Amino acid sequence: MNQILRQHAEQSFAEELDALKQSDNRQRPPNWAMSPWAVATYLLGGRLDNGFEVSPKYIGSRRLIETAIATLTTDRALLLFGVPGTAKSWVSEHLAAAVCGDSTLLIQGTAGTSEEQLRYGWNYAELLSKGPSTQALVQSPLMRAMEQGKIARVEELTRIPADVQDTLITLLSEKSLPVPELGTEIQAVRGFNAIATANNRDKGINELSSALKRRFNTVVLPLPSSADEEVAIVSKRVAELGRALDLPAEPPALKEVQRVVRIFRELRNGQTEDGKTKLKAPSATLSTAEAISVINNGVALAAHFGDGVMRAGDIASSLIGAIVKDPVQDALVWREYQETVIKERGDWKDLYRACRDHD
The missing domain is CATH 3.40.50.300 (P-loop containing nucleotide triphosphate hydrolases)
Structure with missing residues (x-):
């Protein structure tokens, strides 16, 4: 080995x-x-x-x-x-x-x-x-x-x-x-x-x-041009890292990868995906590499402290850590995003609760 x-x-x-x-x-x-x-x-x-x-x-x-x-x-x-x-x-x-x-x-x-x-x-x-x-x-x-x-x-x-x-x-x-x-x-x-x-x-x-x-x-070298391209990159690298580190967990559900990528892209772009809501941008870069890190850490949490299936609670702390670099300015940006975007998405209630539990 x-x-x-x-x-x-x-x-x-x-x-x-x-x-x-x-x-x-x-x-x-x-x-x-x-x-x-x-x-x-x-x-x-x-x-x-x-x-x-x-x-x-x-x-x-x-x-x-x-x-x-x-x-x-x-x-x-x-x-x-x-x-x-x-x-x-x-x-x-x-x-x-x-x-x-x-x-x-x-x-x-x-x-x-x-x-x-x-x-x-x-x-x-x-x-x-x-x-x-x-x-x-x-x-x-x-x-x-x-x-x-x-x-x-x-x-x-x-x-x-x-x-x-x-x-x-x-x-x-x-x-x-x-x-x-x-x-x-x-x-x-x-x-x-x-x-x-x-x-x-x-x-x-x-x-x-x-x-x-x-x-x-x-x-x-630009940031990925589309959400699908970025999701593909994150999914591929997380799978490779999981094999390299022998993490005893299932590959992350596509839904979780898509959510993290969507959050990163919306905050980077200063607006929601549909263009209807303007957003404040945090000081963090929110790069594809950081999205990979968030998902990879969630997989490790699920593997060692859960049932091996990554869920919203496994990515919440890493997600917040990636976004909130400035404890004052970024915390306000993140709180506003939680309340105006995450909370309003019907199928994101689990992520909203998980993030609120870490506040």
């Missing part, structure tokens, strides 16, 4: 990746594990000529995914941009897994990310005892990606300080990394590229310089 809590994409979907490689007879860019067509099929799902079914990893616009993949075949890096919870990191991981079979060359952007983490560092014990040498050099994921002709991933690019961000300019334009201490440089092998992610809620924190923006082709 596998004991790893969360496997990398290339491990979780190894069977699908192998099937695609075996059936893929299209042209592959240098050092790519499969063709751009096969990468798109891996991300979007489809049936191969031999009848093998590839599951979709991303439910949304095919053209967006094709544009992202096409970018990686050029000399420009890819920036996945959008609101939190639009699967930017998920798409980034799966793109890297499909293109080069390795999604682990990752730099997590934070306010404390240093230039050394993007370029290279030193083993100071080796440095002090023997001086600068290749043995003392500590390679960054970007440096390893350049040497191996793979995809490097930079998460939350706009959270990295602006002066550190600009370290990427030479790397992405010259495709080389100078190491002046050794009097040498690392030149990128064909197949090297970078995928960065950033969310538009971080706008103004550490804006990208115009020079760095020019090194990226930006693809905006």
Whole structure:
């Protein structure tokens, strides 16, 4: 039995990746594990000529995914941009897994990310005892990606300080990394590229310089365009997480998933689904990822503290927790929504009572 809590994409979907490689007879860019067509099929799902079914990893616009993949075949890096919870990191991981079979060359952007983490560092014990040498050099994921002709991933690019961000300019334009201490440089092998992610809620924190923006082709990942699409995404991911975590519960009823998604979409859009009632929007993003979390937590409650069937009472506390981030402003928004929308829907009485019990 596998004991790893969360496997990398290339491990979780190894069977699908192998099937695609075996059936893929299209042209592959240098050092790519499969063709751009096969990468798109891996991300979007489809049936191969031999009848093998590839599951979709991303439910949304095919053209967006094709544009992202096409970018990686050029000399420009890819920036996945959008609101939190639009699967930017998920798409980034799966793109890297499909293109080069390795999604682990990752730099997590934070306010404390240093230039050394993007370029290279030193083993100071080796440095002090023997001086600068290749043995003392500590390679960054970007440096390893350049040497191996793979995809490097930079998460939350706009959270990295602006002066550190600009370290990427030479790397992405010259495709080389100078190491002046050794009097040498690392030149990128064909197949090297970078995928960065950033969310538009971080706008103004550490804006990208115009020079760095020019090194990226930006693809905006939107929120799901329809309720049905969002329900499909939530249902799929909850089912996958339930299997991965071995939750002893029934899959959530479609009705419960639809209710959570409808609440999120109405509060995001500032009006009810029929457009008849205007609503105040909470400060929370209310992303698809948060909807998945609400349902997944409800399944866990039903599994371990109920009869295994998720009901309104199992999702109420997580639902409130996802919506009410500001204890004053969001609490008022949520109370108004309960009284003017949830209470008035005849088949939502159980959810109204469950939410009221948590007030």
